[in-house]
Amino acid sequence: MKSLIKKIYNSSKILKLRNTFGIKKNPIYLGKLKKNFYISDSFLWRTDNGFVTKFAFSDILKYFYQKKCLNFIIKFYDQDSLFLKDLIIDPLESKELIIDNKKSEFKNYGYFQIFSKLRNGSIDENLSNRCYVGYSKNNQNFSFVHGNSYTKAMSLIENENDFQSNLVQTSLTSNQNYYIQNDFKNLDYFELFFINPVNEKISLKIKDKDKVDINPNSVYKIKLKNYDLVSFKSNCCFLRPIVFCYKNGYLDAHHA
Amino acid sequence: MNFFFFLKDKNYSFNLTIPKFTNEGTNLKSLNLYSLKISKSENLTYWHCEKIAQSEEKFFKIDNSQYTKNTFFFIASEKILNQLFNKEKTEIRLIKNFLDTTPPFRANTKIFKNDHGFSSYQSEYPISMIMKKGSIATPVNMLLNPEAEINKIFFVNIFFKPVEEKFKYYLIDFKLKKILYSEYIYTNNVNIINLDKKYIKENIFFVTKDYLGIPIYFSDLNGHLSLEHTHPPHEYIFGKKKFQIIKKFKEDFGEIINKENI
Numbered sequence: 001m002k003s004l005i006k007k008i009y010n011s012s013k014i015l016k017l018r019n020t021f022g023i024k025k026n027p028i029y030l031g032k033l034k035k036n037f038y039i040s041d042s043f044l045w046r047t048d049n050g051f052v053t054k055f056a057f058s059d060i061l062k063y064f065y066q067k068k069c070l071n072f073i074i075k076f077y078d079q080d081s082l083f084l085k086d087l088i089i090d091p092l093e094s095k096e097l098i099i100d101n102k103k104s105e106f107k108n109y110g111y112f113q114i115f116s117k118l119r120n121g122s123i124d125e126n127l128s129n130r131c132y133v134g135y136s137k138n139n140q141n142f143s144f145v146h147g148n149s150y151t152k153a154m155s156l157i158e159n160e161n162d163f164q165s166n167l168v169q170t171s172l173t174s175n176q177n178y179y180i181q182n183d184f185k186n187l188d189y190f191e192l193f194f195i196n197p198v199n200e201k202i203s204l205k206i207k208d209k210d211k212v213d214i215n216p217n218s219v220y221k222i223k224l225k226n227y228d229l230v231s232f233k234s235n236c237c238f239l240r241p242i243v244f245c246y247k248n249g250y251l252d253a254h255h256a
Numbered sequence: 257m258n259f260f261f262f263l264k265d266k267n268y269s270f271n272l273t274i275p276k277f278t279n280e281g282t283n284l285k286s287l288n289l290y291s292l293k294i295s296k297s298e299n300l301t302y303w304h305c306e307k308i309a310q311s312e313e314k315f316f317k318i319d320n321s322q323y324t325k326n327t328f329f330f331i332a333s334e335k336i337l338n339q340l341f342n343k344e345k346t347e348i349r350l351i352k353n354f355l356d357t358t359p360p361f362r363a364n365t366k367i368f369k370n371d372h373g374f375s376s377y378q379s380e381y382p383i384s385m386i387m388k389k390g391s392i393a394t395p396v397n398m399l400l401n402p403e404a405e406i407n408k409i410f411f412v413n414i415f416f417k418p419v420e421e422k423f424k425y426y427l428i429d430f431k432l433k434k435i436l437y438s439e440y441i442y443t444n445n446v447n448i449i450n451l452d453k454k455y456i457k458e459n460i461f462f463v464t465k466d467y468l469g470i471p472i473y474f475s476d477l478n479g480h481l482s483l484e485h486t487h488p489p490h491e492y493i494f495g496k497k498k499f500q501i502i503k504k505f506k507e508d509f510g511e512i513i514n515k516e517n518i
Contacts, residue, residue: 027358030494039494056398058458060492063430064501095458125495130487132398141477143375144399144484181275181378182364183315229314231281240359250373250480252366 012166019237020171027176027237028150028168030126037153037164038115039128042195044219044242045076046109046135047101054134054142055097057114060127061156062091070117070158078110081217111195111219115154122157135244135253143253148240151197168197168238174205178239179231180256188248189225192241192256196220202236257330257354258380259292260363262318263410263472264325265448268481269370274316274331274363278355284331289316292328294418294444302345303418305337326445328381328414331355348416350387365472365483372479379485381470386414390468391506393461394486396427399473402456406476409449409462411441413469420444423466428512431459435516443467463509 008014010031019025030039045053061069069091076084084105087097099106114129128150134142155162184190196202196214205211206222207230214220224230232239245252262272276284288307295304308329310316318329332340336354341347355361366376400407411425420442427437436455441447441464462471472485489502 025358033494035495058395058398064489064493064505124497125493125501128492128494130491132484132486134399134401134482141373141401141404141475141480141482143480143482144473146484146487177281179275179277179279179281181277181279181362182376183273183275183317229277245374245376247374252373252375252481254364254375254377254484256378 015169016172019169020173020175025237026169030150030167033126033153033164035124035126036122036156037126038156039126039150039153039167040113040115041131041147041149042111042113042151042197042217043131043133043147044109044111044193044195045099045106047099047106048108050138052136052139053099054136055099055112055131056134057095057129057131059091059095060129061116061118065123067121067123068119070119073115073117073154074112075115076105076110076112077217079108079219080215084110109193109219109221113152116156117158118156120158126153127156135251137251140251143251145242145253145255148255149197149238166198168236170198170200170202170235171237172235174203174233174235176234176237176239177231178234178256179229180243183228184224184230184245185228186247187225188246189223190246191221191223191244192230193244194220194239194241196236197238198236202234202239204232204234204239206230206232257332257336257351257356257383258361259383259386259414260329260365260379261381261412261414261446262320262323262365263367263446264320265408267369269368270320271366272318272329272363273366274318274329276314276316278357278361279359280357287331287333289329289331290337291323292330293324293326294420300344300346301418303341303348305341305345346418348383348386351383367474367481367483369476369479369481373481375481375483377472377484381412381414385468386416388468389466391463391465391510392468392471393463393489393506393509394471396451396460396462397456397458398486399482399484400451400456401475401477401482402453404475404477407451407453407456408474409451410472410474411447411449411469412472413443413445413447413467415443415467418444423464425449426463426465426513427455428461428463428509429459430461433512435512436460461509463513465510465513
């Protein structure tokens with residue numbers, strides 16, 4: 001009986017109502033994942049305007065479980081969530097990856113997700129490789145940010161291809177406020193990159209700007225200047241942009 | 257409740273921006289900003305706390321030229337302040353349900369180089385971390401740049417007792433099960449660790465055995481800067497046995513340290 005109530009309480013529709021009316025809000029729900037899922041953020045890559053992206057990840061199965069990883073699977077998408085390619089990386093290879101525009105598919109910007117497969121066996125948990133992404137402009141130093149959300153999960157069992165998405169929750173109305181806790185005054189300008197983490201269209205209203213819709217799993221970029229405080233409203237319960245700040249030709253990337 | 261800090265290093269400038277609002281937009285203008293540092297009288301070492309006057313509307317701004325190294329900051333009401341310490345101010349007490357937001361209430365910690373670049377990250381030091389001892393193990397290579405002229409780790413520790421106790425950090429090769437380097441650092445300090453690029457490799461971990469803290473990774477290439485922290489291991493695992501798994505992971509490093517220290 002207790003587990004049935006819990007199941008109803010955490011069902012998608014009830015979660016949506018809870019998040020809409022602010023009753024025990026749960027912006028990210030991982031309860032529907034059984035064991036052996038590898039959860040990824042949607043990490044931003046960009047090659048526009050002289051940018052190169054560096055991705056750094058680690059072999060968490062080796063470190064935490066002393067188990068052998070079969071491979072890492074990195075799935076690349078463009079800004080409209082059009083699938084670009086899978087990159088399969090052997091665990092003995094480098095855990096750093098450079099994304100630049102030398103390869104024709106990486107034009108402009110988009111996102112990628114990382115999953116991993118276990119060589120035989122299983123574990124009793126779910127894992128999330130939080131990872132780090134660096135952004136270099138005009139071949140200068142990489143400005144790093146860490147992974148910040150949980151977007152999609154894939155089974156880490158060798159021959160299973162189960163996926164779970166919509167881990168981030170939405171509400172029925174655009175009543176989810178977020179105020180970035182930083183002062184953007186005195187910058188030349190700054191850019192915000194929002195990656196829609198769910199398989200449905202979401203709305204976004206940034207301060208005095210017009211409301212926009214972001215298509216499922218797509219990237220929305222906006223350039224701003226002359227703001228001190230930036231806030232936005234959405235129906236997405238966990239929407240955190242990556243922030244690129246510019247001043248005198250220097251760059252600072254951080255998550256919001 | 258969270259504490260905040262600025263970094264300090266002679267070649268760079270730093271500042272700290274603490275918002276007067278939560279990330280959901282709740283106005284916090286009625287709260288005060290306080291500095292916190294260790295003070296000593298003849299018989300007693302205690303926490304010295306001072307209210308800082310601020311005129312800005314939306315943010316509290318702190319610049320490193322105004323304060324000595326190892327000064328920490330927090331925002332609170334008078335009521336919270338009165339609950340925060342024991343009578344002698346020799347201990348910080350755990351405050352629950354104050355500015356506990358999702359994601360956490362954060363400030364912006366920024367580093368500048370004169371006539372060059374800047375970098376920042378959204379920072380906080382949770383009060384729950386202040387109350388505990390513990391160990392950390394985090395990879396060195398992920399956020400540093402072997403091509404940069406300067407790589408550093410700022411290791412921030414805040415402990416509830418006002419003591420500057422010496423303890424060691426280790427650079428350990430997880431694959432070779434070997435300590436590559438170790439040095440003393442201090443509690444209640446923003447410790448600056450200059451890192452040789454030979455240590456920026458896969459399988460090399462920054463490890464402490466006695467105290468928790470936040471390692472913040474910094475690199476400088478031609479005045480273009482990067483500043484970011486790594487995630488603690490418990491953010492990688494979801495399941496009932498997660499703390500057992502992390503304990504075992506950290507014990508592996510503990511064994512390497514114990515073996516080499518014999």
